[in-house]
Every structure is written in structure tokens, then in C-alpha cells.
Amino acid sequence: DEKENQDWSKKWKEKWTVTHVTDKISVVPSWLNYAPKEDEIIITLDPGCAFGTGTHQTTQLCMKALEKYLKKGDSVADIGTGSGILAILAKKLGANKVYGCDNDETVIDVCKENALKNGVEIEFELNTADKINKKFDFVCANILHFILAEIMNDLKNITKQDGLISLSGILEEKKDMVVDAIKRENLKIVDIISQDQWISYVVQNV
Numbered sequence: 001d002e003k004e005n006q007d008w009s010k011k012w013k014e015k016w017t018v019t020h021v022t023d024k025i026s027v028v029p030s031w032l033n034y035a036p037k038e039d040e041i042i043i044t045l046d047p048g049c050a051f052g053t054g055t056h057q058t059t060q061l062c063m064k065a066l067e068k069y070l071k072k073g074d075s076v077a078d079i080g081t082g083s084g085i086l087a088i089l090a091k092k093l094g095a096n097k098v099y100g101c102d103n104d105e106t107v108i109d110v111c112k113e114n115a116l117k118n119g120v121e122i123e124f125e126l127n128t129a130d131k132i133n134k135k136f137d138f139v140c141a142n143i144l145h146f147i148l149a150e151i152m153n154d155l156k157n158i159t160k161q162d163g164l165i166s167l168s169g170i171l172e173e174k175k176d177m178v179v180d181a182i183k184r185e186n187l188k189i190v191d192i193i194s195q196d197q198w199i200s201y202v203v204q205n206v
Contacts, residue, residue, distance in 0.1 A: 019054045021063050025089065027054030030117055041092050043085060044117045046110075054085055058168045061193050061200035062086050062142045065166035066093060068191070069202060074137035077101075077158060079129045079151075084111030084122065086140045091120040099136070101127035129154035139165045145174040152181040159205040164190070168200035175199050 018034055019027040028034045030046040045053065054060065066086065070076070072094030078087040081100030084107075091098045100111055100122055111124040129141075129151050139159050141148060148155075148167055155165050165187070170178050172194070182189060182203055191202040 016053070016055075021054060021060050022067055025063060025067060027085065041089070043088050043092065045083060045085060045088075045114055046117065053083065057195040057198040058142050058170075058200070059085060061168045061195055061198060062140050062166045063089055064193055065168075065191070065200065065202050066090055066138070066140065069164055069166075070095060070138055075099075075134075076138045076140070077132070077134075077136040079139065079141045079155065080143045081111055081124065082107060082142070084114045084124060086142065087111070087122050087124070088115060088118050088120055090138070090140070091115075091122060092118070095138070098122045099132075099134070100124045101129075101132070103128050129158060132158045134158065135160045135163070137163045139163070140168075141165065142168040145170045145178050149177045149181040152178075152185050152187075156185045156187060156205055161205060163205050165203050165205070166200065167203060168198070170199050170201075172197050172199050 016029050025041045027043045027045055030044050036042045066089055070093050073096045075097045076090040076095045078100040081087055081102045084100055087098050087100035105126045108124050115122045137160055139155055141155055159165055187203040188206045189201055190204050193200045
């Protein structure tokens with residue numbers, strides 16, 4: 001079919017509205033006005049070309065894990081940060097130092113702009129888990145299942161003793177590969193959170 005020529009870079013925004021992830025967390029497109037409820041945590045976002053608008057189940061599963069398990073003052077790393085949404089939420093939930101990295105250099109500027117929009121200070125850089133030499137209280141990794149399995153040891157190495165890792169990006173039918181990697185690294189499963197056909201694990205570095 002022939003379609004009338006339109007500015008698709010603006011057209012897609014018409015369909016994107018406020019996403020209520022939990023009772024207390026909402027993601028609001030930067031071009032919308034939204035009056036938050038009392039105590040509601042708002043993340044203002046312009047995804048650009050980065051993954052992580054808050055509408056996808058895998059992102060929401062990590063957000064729910066952060067809300068449930070993050071302690072105020074924790075240090076947090078977001079591996080494969082995309083739009084920076086999880087790092088921003090961690091900061092708004094009371095994390096002390098937050099670090100986000102991605103292997104796609106095109107998203108780093110998007111992350112920095114989104115952090116600025118939300119008035120939070122986060123260190124974002126082009127990097128991968130195997131090259132990080134710090135340890136964190138809480139690590140997020142919303143990545144494809146086979147990559148999670150591949151880098152599980154790297155994720156463990158950057159997590160403090162008794163620290164937690166939120167693993168997401170896993171289709172229910174692909175979970176065995178991730179579970180095998182969790183067992184291989186002697187990590188303890190403390191919670192399983194699922195949504196539709198997606199599953200996530202919160203594991204502890206015991």
C-alpha cells in the first residue's frame with residue numbers, strides 16, 4: 001500500500017502514553033504533562049534509539065525487583081542500561097552511587113539526557129561487565145537470555161558478598177539456560193517474578 005508521507009519520528013509519539021509499572025512507579029514521556037499522585041515516583045523519559053521505555057515486560061520486571069529489594073544507600077550497577085531507565089529508578093528509590101553501562105555507544109548520550117531530565121546524577125559509560133573492577137550491592141541486567149548465561153560469572157564478580165542481581169530478558173521457554181548458569185556460579189535464587197511469557201530472577205551472591 002502507498003502511505004501518505006508523514007514525519008514518523010513524531011508520529012509514533014502519539015501512541016505512547018503514561019505507563020503505570022506499579023502502584024508507586026510511573027514512566028512519563030517527556031513531551032506529556034502529568035500530575036503525579038502523592039508519593040508516586042515519576043521517571044520522565046525520551047527513549048531516543050535506546051531500549052527501555054518502561055512498556056516492555058522485561059524492563060518492568062527489573063523495576064519491580066528494584067522496588068522490592070533495593071535498600072536506601074545501596075550502590076547499583078545497570079548492565080546494558082539502554083535508555084538508563086533502571087539506573088534512574090534506582091537513584092529515585094534511594095540508591096547512593098549508580099553506574100550504568102552499555103556496549104552500544106549511541107545510547108550513552110540518551111542516558112545522560114534522561115538522567116538530566118530526571119534531576120539525578122548517574123555515571124554512564126561505554127563498557128561491559130567483564131571490564132568493571134568495582135563491586136555493587138545491587139546489579140541489574142536486562143539482557144537476552146543467552147548473554148545472561150554467558151556473562152553470569154562477570155555479573156557475580158561485580159556483586160558484593162550477599163548482594164543481589166536482578167536478571168531479566170528471559171522468555172519462559174528459555175529459562176533453563178539461565179537457571180543452569182545461576183547454579184554454575186553458586187548463586188542463590190531468592191525470588192522469581194513473571195509477567196506474561198517473560199520471567200526474571202533475583203539472585204544473591206552468597
